[in-house]
Amino acid sequence: MSVSKNQSTIFPKGEPAPADYFVGKAWVKFLVQSDDTFNTSIGNVVFEPGARNNWHKHGGGQILIVTDGEGYYQEKGKPIQIIRKGDVIKILPGVKHWHGASRDHEMTHIAVNTNTQKGIVEWLEQVTDEEYNALK
Secondary structure (H helix, E strand, O other), X not given: OOOOHXXXXXXXXXEEOOOOOXXXXXXXXXXXXXXXXXXXXXXXXXXXXXXXXXXXXXXXXXXXXXXXXXXXXXXXXXXXXXEEOOOEEEEOOOOOEEEEEOXXXXXXXXXXXXXXXXXXXXXXXXXXXXXXXOOO
16 A cells, blocks of 8 residues: 555645745745744745745754755855755854755755744845756
């Protein structure tokens, strides 16, 4: 008996990601909302092939844990990195970056926003098609 992708996922897909901050189709399921005790927010994010979020930064930093698929991660001024299931990316506070699925694969990650008392996210401009397709 084969198991469909929906039956093997850990968390539900969640709500559609806001079009103001994402290109393409993505979904967000918040797992932990920030509070004054833990100062952390955690979300599961599913990106369809080609989907990505805008450039952004986190005042308190972020950790991405890729749980499925293949995607891209880029810090401003650095080359795009390919990220895959099992990869963990630690993003320092205030670093401008973006992440999303690769052209041909869906990608799911858990986003851990740390030290949220310093700010959760500052959304910036869209990642252009030229920037997204710059992988060498």
